[in-house]
Amino acid sequence: MLLRASYLSLIGVGLSLGAAAAQPGLEWPGFRGPNGFGVGTAKNLPVKWSATENLVWKIALPGAGTSSPVIHGDKIFLTSYSGYNVPGQDRGEQDRLRLLVHCLDRATGEIRWTKNVAPKLPEQPTIRDEHGYASSTPAIDSDRLYVFFGKSGVHAFTHGGDPLWTADVGSKLNDWGSATSPVLVGNLVVINASVESESLVALDRKTGKEAWRTTGIRESWNTPIVQTIDGKTEIVLSMFRKVLGIDPDKGAIRWSCDTGIDWYMVPGMVAKDGVVYCIGGRSGGALAVRGGGTGDVTADRRLWSGKKGSNVSSLLLHDGHLYWMNDKNETAYCADAKSGEIVYEERIPRIGEVYASPVLADGKIYYLSRHGRVAVVAAKPKFELLALNDFGDRSAFNSSPAIAGDRVYIRSNRFLYCLGAK
Secondary structure, three states: OOOOOOOOOOOOOOOOHHHHOOOOOEEEOOOOOOOOOOEOOOOOOOOOOOOOOOEEEEEEOOOEOOOOOEEEOOEEEEEEEEOOOOOOOOOOOHHHOEEEEEEEEOOOOOEEEEEEEOOOOOOOOOOHHHOOOOOOOOEEOOOEEEEEOHHHOEEEEEOOOOEEEEEOOOOOOOOOOOOOOOEEEOOEEEEEEHHHHOEEEEEEOOOOOEEEEEEOOOOEOOOOEEEEEOOEEEEEEEEOOEEEEEOOOOOOEEEEEEOOOOOOEOOOOEEEOOEEEEEOOOOOOEEEEEOOOOEEOHHHHEEEEEOOOOOOOOEEEEOOEEEEEOOOOOEEEEEEOOOOOEEEEEEOOOOOOOOOOOEEEOOEEEEEOOOOEEEEEEOOOOOOEEEEEEOOOOOOOOOOOEEEOOEEEEEOOOEEEEEEOO
């Protein structure tokens, strides 16, 4: 439903963008980075910043949006929208809606090119929490850029902005909007079109032709992850009451696991050594399930379940521990990944609501709130708040940060910031 994937979604490991990340220049190639788990390899990242400290550049964007930036070589790509239902502006008329794809210079933030994608109208007249019409983070490989605009389709471009193909994955609408981000698996682009058609849809990367479609994907706003277990690659996504393991070649459901969460699922999952970790649900919930099974694996492959979680923001996995922040109660959590036992539960006063998914690099976790406050927390199982930064403007911050080199890139609905230690 929302940004529910701009921040919450993932892109996976195995043959997904994790494989693409080995190619030169693909430093942050999709939502939550090179393997979709929000963990980067950058060093010397800033801890504190302000309008005058550690701000490399700040640029006003041509449109609003909640998608995150992706980075390839000297280029930054992101999406936005303008002309209709833009926060802080007159609502306007739907026929003025513009869907935009941008390429920016990584060193300066200067916009190199902007392309328009024609919207398929009518669109959702109102979208809750002002998530807007550009909430899906692009994915990029060494040849092409892939963007998703809900009922307006999936679009592929060259890095220079030349359009290559367009594909339709469904036309249904939802008052939370659409947000799941493209996943690259082998030669396929995989889209969680739960909103648009209650389907998971796989498209050929080169042509956009549909390869397969898995139906029955209900109330799912997270981007799938991809993992390889026992030599087999599988796509994993969470939905209402279930986690599913899906064959990437044919789209067949290999296994399902009961989550114990009777709610739509938004936060992105993480995985390691064949174990998938999942949080979600408005009242909170968490579980771990070993992938690679067949049929209903709840009884024999669900390793643990817990009551603490988040309804929106995703989780991190680092050195045997899970980290996340509840979207509503200003509380950061650390849990033992093997048992699910909560290691710490600490409030960060004044940070506010957190919809963006956290990122981790250089021993630091960055939690970004909707109000532009960023808590920098030490990535260790003993809580240590290193800094609480505030951008000091009235923008809405719903997009997950990106990390590349020694820079942190953060997008609001008005600006793109580049931060670096000076």
